[in-house]
Amino acid sequence: MKKRKPSVAFKELIRQAHLYLGLVSGLVVFIVSVTGCLWAFQEEINKFTSTLPTIEKQNLPVILPSEAKELAHEVFPGRLIHGTLYEAQNDPIKVIFYELEPEFYQTVYLHPYSGEVLEIDNNLKGFFPFVLEGHRYLWMPKFIGEQVVAWSTVIFAFMLISGIVLWWPKKRKQRKQKFSFDWKKSTRWKRKNYDLHSVVGFYVSFVAIIVIYTGLVMAFDSFGAAVYYGLGGEKEALWRLSKNYENSSRIAGKLEPIDQLYYDLREEYPQANDLEFHYPYASSDAIYVEIGYQDGVYYDADYRFYDNKSLQEISSPTLYGKYEEAGFPEKVLRMNYDIHVGAIGGIPGKVLAFFISLLCASLPITGFLLWYGRTIKKKKVISKPILAYQE
Template identity: 60%
Template structure:
C-alpha cells in the first residue's frame, strides 16, 4: 500500500493539471484543430475553384519583371509589391502586393506577352482566409489572437503528454481494454464518451504531437532557433537578404537594368524549375531575391537564390535559406517544418493523415468537457438512498 501512495498522488496531480488546462484551452484547441483540418487541402480546392484565366503559351519571351511590376503598380499605386511569380505554361504572371499594417494582400494577374490585366484577387477575403485567420488568430486582432493560439498550443502539447500518462494502465489486461472499444448494448453514453476521449486521444496523440511541435516551431522564433541548434545547426535561422557584393546599384538611365534579363537567365540555368518568384530589392544596396521551386505541392526543397543588382552574379546566403542541395541536415529538417505541419511532406497520404488527426484532435476538447461535466452532474445528483429519504420526508 505504501509503495502505491506516491504513484496515486502523482496521477491525481497529473489528472488535476490535465483537467484545468483542458478547461482553460478547450475552445482554442477546438478552433485551431478544426480550422487546421479545413486548411490541409486548401491548395487543391483553390486550384479547382480558381477564377484566374489561362493563357495560350507563346514562343516569345515573357515581359520582364520591371515591366510587369509597372503594369501592376498602376492598379494599386503606392502599394508595396512583395514579389512576382512566373509559373509558365498556361498560367499568367502573378504580381503579389502585401503590406502588414494596415494589412493589404492582393494579386494582379497579367498576360505574360500582351501585358493585359486578366484578373485581380483579394487574399484577405473568402473561405480560406476566414479559416486561416481562425487558425492563427481566432478571428481576433493578430497581436492578441496569435499569443492566445501560441500558448494554447504549448499547453495542448503538455496535455497530450499528461494524457498519455493518465491513459497508461498498471497491467496488461486493463491496457488491452483501453486500446479498443469494448461497447455492449447496455454501455451508457458516459462510458462511451469516456472511451472516445481516452482511446482516440491515445492513438491520435503520437502523431498529433508532431504537428503541434512543428506548429510551435512556426510560432516561437526562440523555440525554432533552440531546436535548430539542438540538432546541430550553425547558421542564422532568421531570413535576410544579403547586400550587393559589387556595391550599390546605380541606374544608367538607358532602361537596360540587369533585372530585365533575369527571367531568361533563370530559365536557362534552371530549366526544370516549377516556377520562379522574384522579389525586388529593398534598396540599391541589397541583392535580388528569387525563390526557385523544384517540386509541386511542397516548399522545403525550393532554392533561395540571391543575385547582385549590378551584374546578376550569385550571392551566397549566410542563413538556412539558400540552395537546398547545399544545406546540411539541420537546415533541411527546419526547412521541412511547414510541409510536415500540413502533411504535404508525404504527399496526398500525408495530407489525409493530417486531416484525420486534426479532426480527431478537435473532438478531444468536446469529449473531455463531457467527461468533466458528467462527473460534475453525477456528484451533484443525490444517490438512490438519498433520493428515497428525500421522497419519504416529503
C-alpha cells in the same frame, strides 16, 4: 490519516492539471484543430474553383519582371510589391503586393504575353483567409491571438503526454482492453464517451505531437532557433535579405538586371516548377529569387541572392540557400511547414493531417462531456430535492 503513496499523489496531481488546463484551453484547441482540417486542402480547392481563364501557350516572349511591376503598379500605385511569380508559360503571372502595417495583401494576375490584368485577388478576404485567421490568432487582434494560440498549443502538448500517463494501465492484462473499443449493446454512452476520449487520445497523440512541434517552431522563433542549433546548425536561424556588394557596377546590356536574370534562370533551371522574383526594397538590397520544384511543397526550393547591378551571386548567411547545399539541421527547419500541413507526404499526407486535426478537435469535446457528467450533472442529481409521497 492514511498517507497516499507518492505515485498515487503524483498521478492525482497530473489528473487535476489535465482537467483544469483542458477546460482552459479546450475551446482554443477545438478552433485551431477544426481550422487546420479546413486548411489541409485549400490549394487543391482553390485551383478547382479558380475563375482564371485558360491561356494557350504561344511562341511569344512573356512579360518580364520589370514590365510586370509597372503594369501591377497601375492597379495599386505606390504599394509595395512583395514579388512576381512565374509558373508555366501558359499560366498567369502573379504580382503579389504585401505590406504589414496596415496589412495589405493583394495579387494581380497578368496575361503572360499581353500583360492584360486578368483578375485581382484580395488575399485577406474569402473563406480560406478567414480560416487561416482563426487558425493563427482566433480572429482576435493579431498580437493577442497569436500568443493565446501559441500557449494553448503548449498546453495541448502537455495534455497529450499527461493523458497517456493517466491512461496507461498498471497491469498488462488491462492493456488489451484499453487499446480498442470494447463496446456491446449494453455499453452505456458514458463509457463510450470515455473510450472515445482515452483510446482516440492515445492513438492520435503519436502523430499530433509532430503537428504540435511543427506549430511551435512557427509560433516561437526562439523555439525554432533552439531546435536548429540543437541539431548542430551553424548559420543564422532566421530570414533576412542579403545586401549588395559594395561599389558594384551595372552589367552591360539593354535589359534591366532583373529581366536578364529571368532569362538566365529559365536557362539554368528548365526543370523548375516556378520562379518568384523579389524586387530590392532599397538600392543596397540584393535581388532575391525563390526557385520551386514541386507544386504546393516548399522545403526543397532554392533561395538565390544576386547583386542588383552586376547580377553576381551573393551567398546567404542564413539557413535559406540552395537546397543541395543544406545540411540536416537546415533541412529539418525548411521541412517544418510542409510537415505541419501534411504536404510533405503529398495527398496521403494531407489526408492524414486532415484526420489527425479532426480527431484532435474531438478530444476537448469528449473531455468536457466527461467532466460535465462527473461534476456538474452529478451535483445537480445530488442537490435535487426529494419530494414526500402524498396519497
